[in-house]
Amino acid sequence: MFIKQIKLSKKMFLSIFLIILMILSLIYYSAFTNSSEAKLKNDKSFIKWVDFGITTEILEKTAKLDIDSHNNKEKIQFNWIELLSYLACKNGGNFKNFKQSDLDLLIENLKNGKTIEELTKNMKYYNYYFESYSAVLDQFIGYYFIETPNSDGTKSLKYQYGIKAFSPIAKNYNFNHYDDFGNSRSYGFKRTHLGNDLMGSIGTPIIAVESGIVEACGWNQYGGWRIGIRSLDKKRYYYYAHLRKNHPYIKDLHEGQFVMAGDVIGYLGMTGYSQKENVNNINVPHLHFGMELIFDESQKESQNEIWIDVYQIIEFLRKNRSEVYMCNKETKDYSRKYEFCENEQFIYK
Numbered sequence: 001m002f003i004k005q006i007k008l009s010k011k012m013f014l015s016i017f018l019i020i021l022m023i024l025s026l027i028y029y030s031a032f033t034n035s036s037e038a039k040l041k042n043d044k045s046f047i048k049w050v051d052f053g054i055t056t057e058i059l060e061k062t063a064k065l066d067i068d069s070h071n072n073k074e075k076i077q078f079n080w081i082e083l084l085s086y087l088a089c090k091n092g093g094n095f096k097n098f099k100q101s102d103l104d105l106l107i108e109n110l111k112n113g114k115t116i117e118e119l120t121k122n123m124k125y126y127n128y129y130f131e132s133y134s135a136v137l138d139q140f141i142g143y144y145f146i147e148t149p150n151s152d153g154t155k156s157l158k159y160q161y162g163i164k165a166f167s168p169i170a171k172n173y174n175f176n177h178y179d180d181f182g183n184s185r186s187y188g189f190k191r192t193h194l195g196n197d198l199m200g201s202i203g204t205p206i207i208a209v210e211s212g213i214v215e216a217c218g219w220n221q222y223g224g225w226r227i228g229i230r231s232l233d234k235k236r237y238y239y240y241a242h243l244r245k246n247h248p249y250i251k252d253l254h255e256g257q258f259v260m261a262g263d264v265i266g267y268l269g270m271t272g273y274s275q276k277e278n279v280n281n282i283n284v285p286h287l288h289f290g291m292e293l294i295f296d297e298s299q300k301e302s303q304n305e306i307w308i309d310v311y312q313i314i315e316f317l318r319k320n321r322s323e324v325y326m327c328n329k330e331t332k333d334y335s336r337k338y339e340f341c342e343n344e345q346f347i348y349k
């Protein structure tokens with residue numbers, strides 16, 4: 001009896017041991033597959049960070065090369081984003097170290113028939129820079145239709161190639177700014193400034209820099225009356241904040257609305273920094289302008305948002321400002337003076 005009991009215990013022991021082993025291998029297997037999945041998710045190859053360090057001077061130089069080569073119908077037509085990405089490989093993305101000789105040699109090689117693929121095949125980070133800069137600048141230069149004034153007071157429609165992104169401040173309205181990206185802000189919680197403040201007069205018409213869809217519109221305790229516009233390729237989210245008390249937006253502006261580059265969208269003000277709606281709690285009237293890059297939708301509202309320093313871009317866009325006029329005396333709303341579109345179908349509709 002005693003011996004049998006021991007035998008039974010041994011059997012039981014073996015069974016328990018086997019069960020534990022099975023449980024352990026199940027745990028191990030699930031942990032392993034989970035971590036593989038997690039690894040795949042982490043390895044999903046989208047860009048996680050961009051430092052936009054291109055100076056206005058280099059944006060202007062490369063834009064001119066691109067635009068002139070298209071307008072003059074030259075045999076070799078340059079793409080400014082390719083030129084900028086090549087230069088970034090030469091200076092590590094810091095354009096304060098720009099060398100004119102690098103650009104001259106690149107242009108000479110391209111004119112002599114070498115392709116950008118050949119010239120960049122040994123540049124490890126070329127694709128990274130090209131994808132990053134495309135995410136920022138892709139819709140800034142291209143073909144578009146615009147109304148232009150004639151000497152007899154009429155307007156005619158022109159099809160042309162050039163800069164088709166607009167300054168966020170309407171033409172003939174003054175503003176000043178400095179590079180305040182990354183400065184610290186203290187309202188709510190300690191955080192850094194993820195945009196550029198453009199100081200101007202209350203009521204200054206605010207312009208859509210690029211065509212897109214209104215994704216956010218209404219009160220936000222930090223931004224006050226604000227507008228968020230997503231570019232049509234979904235890569236850029238433009239943020240316009242602290243708009244005017246009582247009359248922040250043009251009439252009927254709403255989420256889901258399509259706005260064209262150069263359209264009036266709202267008015268400069270000093271709202272924000274308040275949980276209560278429609279409160280001026282900012283000392284100096286200004287537009288807060290920001291640009292977020294989105295390579296994967298998971299980045300849009302996350303701990304890993306990519307906001308870039310837009311100071312040099314605002315300077316670059318000074319030369320392309322949308323002229324406006326008061327289109328409605330009752331609502332005191334403004335509208336663009338010259339129609340514009342990137343697609344023929346829109347303008348003739």
Ligand SMILES: [Zn+2]
Pocket residue numbers: 193195196197287288289
């Ligand atoms: Zn700001």
